[in-house]
Amino acid sequence: MAETMDCDLLVVGGGINGVGIARDAAGRGLRVVLCEKDDLGAHTSSASSKLVHGGLRYLEHREFGLVRKALRERELLLCSAPHIMRPLRFVMPHVANRRSAWLIRAGLFLYDRLAPRAFLPASEAFELAGHRAGLPLKPEFTRAFAYSDGWVDDARLVILNAVDARERGALVLPRTRCDVVTRRADHWQARLRRAESSAAFEVRARALVNAAGPWAARLAGEVAGPGTRRALRLVKGSHIVVPRLFDHSCAYLLQHADGRVVFAMPYEGAFTLIGTTDVEFDGNPDAPAIGADETLYLCELANRYFRRQIAPHDVVWSYSGVRPLLEDAAARGRARAAAVTRDYFLERDTGGPPLLSVLGGKITTFRKLAEEAVDWLAPLLGSTAPAWTAASVLPGGDLFGAAPEARGVLQFDRWVTALRRRHEWLPAPLALRYARAYGMRVERVLEGCASLGDLGVEVAPGLYEAELRYLVEQEWAACAADVLWRRTKLGLHLRPGAARDIDAWIMRSREAQTGIIA
Structure with missing residues (x-):
């Protein structure tokens, strides 16, 4: 590797947003280097609920634009990687004192119609008696609603985007820390250091993407100084995995008395995945861990619904991730972390060579986020190549040819x-x-x-x-x-x-x- 390498775009951060941007940019002919201090997707992007979804609960906060955008991406993504994604039917047992039936019906009606739905079935209401989804539930639950979204192997989604980026010419460098990055008159000068050898080398980039996730605000402050227009709110989400609570292919959306919802999903054949929590976080994003109170919270909610009871000692695995949520004006008055928007904001800085900081976001909208980012960056770097990822498949996804078909x-x-x-x-x-x-x-x-x-x-x-x-x-x-x-x-x-x-x-x-x- 040369002592100093030149590129058009340096992407700092190897989570889903970073690899998505690297892939899109490389596909438009830009010279891309991506560095990630740990393994690709090692943090937030492999600690999600593993869903490709519009976000039904976001309708309660009137985030219609975010839901519409996510729903459009949902089926597009399902078609782009049918090996690591699949449709998933969700069952919501009705609890009269949580959300009224008419409110749920109205929300599902809107959810079905906010964006085109090519092949996922519509929502429905049904009786639980004798239904496969009713058997694992306590007898007091008699009616339910069902709707469709998608499941994704989140960590593999990151890897496949990185593989595609590399095959289109990007240099992808996991376990490579960005030690120092300095803004020069017409370029960014960065020193990268490989973890395995401690060897350092220089990169000269015409533009910089800050996709550092929970560390994005800190990196933005280091490279551009104080005064960023948006702040991030760090929220820890934790999941538990327990022996299988049901043996069918549907998932459940469980309503908690505090207004939150939690998913219980079939996982790896023999297990059930339950999550997530939403806890304000001010610790080290490198090593978040589930708290005893979070484990108990998830167990007690599952026990409220399922016949088979669980306790913390039944948990065979747990994981936690720190989500960098966009702190918008409306959210500042909300006490609950669950109410903070999951939308993203691309902070553009042209006070010298271009800097783009990715703030917020969710897995479902990563492709659209990357497309918008490169739509802005490409012309500044002399590229006129059009957006291309909407009509593409990820590596291995061309099961029936190159076209992303349902x-x-x-x-x-x-x-x-x-x-x-x-x-x-x-x-x-x-x-x-x-x-x-x-x-x-x-x-x-x-x-x-x-x-x-x-x-x-x-x-x-x-x-x-x-x-x-x-x-x-x-x-x-x-x-x-x-x-x-x-x-x-x-x-x-x-x-x-x-x-x-x-x-x-x-x-x-x-x-x-x-x-x-x-």
């Missing part, structure tokens, strides 16, 4: 059947996991393999060398945590010692590549 989502099972015919030697659970993770790119993972033995050593149950090699070489996996909790969710299924074995394999692989081991 059938890629609705006919995923048919594609998996064809995959299993091509590779009859693959055990069915492994074939499905590969299909969900890699889509069409499963053929790259399986290249040269004609039997289970060809996948190499089974480093951990269900995790073979062929997949590990692909994750290390193509998806920047550098340790067991990257593999077990972000590139896959195998951490929920494997024995505690699996992480040690994976780390040892990755270390041996690195040593072999550098020639330390022949």
Whole structure:
């Protein structure tokens, strides 16, 4: 790597907004460097509720513009990555003293019609008696409402955007900290430092994107000085995972007496994911952790609805993320963090070489956010290339060709059947996991393999060398945590010692590549 490299755009931050902007910009012919101090998506972007949704509850705060924008993106995203996304039906048991039936009906009517709905079914009201969604619930719940949104593997969404950015020419540098960035007369001068070697190098960029998430306000203050127009409100959201509370494919939206709503969703086959909380946060965004009060809050709400009761000792895993929410004028008077807008604001600064700071946002609107960001940046950098991501698929998403068609989502099972015919030697659970993770790119993972033995050593149950090699070489996996909790969710299924074995394999692989081991 050269001592100093030149680029058009330096993106600081490897969460979903940063990789989305890098991908869009690289696809328009701009020279892009992206740096992230940790693993890609290691923080907020892999600690979400894993939903692609319009945000039904945002209608209560009259955020019609945000909901419309998110609903438009919802089905577009579902079609762009049908392997890591899928439609999900939500059931809302009716509680008369929470929200009235007419209010819920009105909200769902609006939710169905704020944006075109090509293939997701409309909302409905139904009786719970005898219905599959009613069986796990306490008998006092007799009626419910249902509506559709989408589910996404959030961490893989980040990775696939980064892969696409790299394949379009971007230099993606995880575990690379931006030590110092200085505004010169006609460019930004940044010193980046690799975590693994502590080696530093300089980058000269014509424009800078601050996509640092919870650290965005601090970075903006460091590079542009005080006086930013918008502030961020840091809110911690926590989730718990417990043994499965129901055995069907629907999710639940549970209403709490405090006015909040919490999701309970099928997760990784054997589990239920419950979340999220909304807690004001003033700690270190590097290491947020669920509090005992949050765990109890989520358990007690689940127990209010489900026959099967849970307690904190039933929690098999939990995760927390710090969401950088946009503090707007209306929100300053709201005491509850849940009421703060999930919309985003792109803070533009042309007092020298361009600076764009990304404030706020949510996973569902990341593509639109990136498009708006590059629409502003590209002309300043001499690019006239048009926006392109709305009509594109993410790596592996071209199950039925390059066009992002609804059938890629609705006919995923048919594609998996064809995959299993091509590779009859693959055990069915492994074939499905590969299909969900890699889509069409499963053929790259399986290249040269004609039997289970060809996948190499089974480093951990269900995790073979062929997949590990692909994750290390193509998806920047550098340790067991990257593999077990972000590139896959195998951490929920494997024995505690699996992480040690994976780390040892990755270390041996690195040593072999550098020639330390022949």
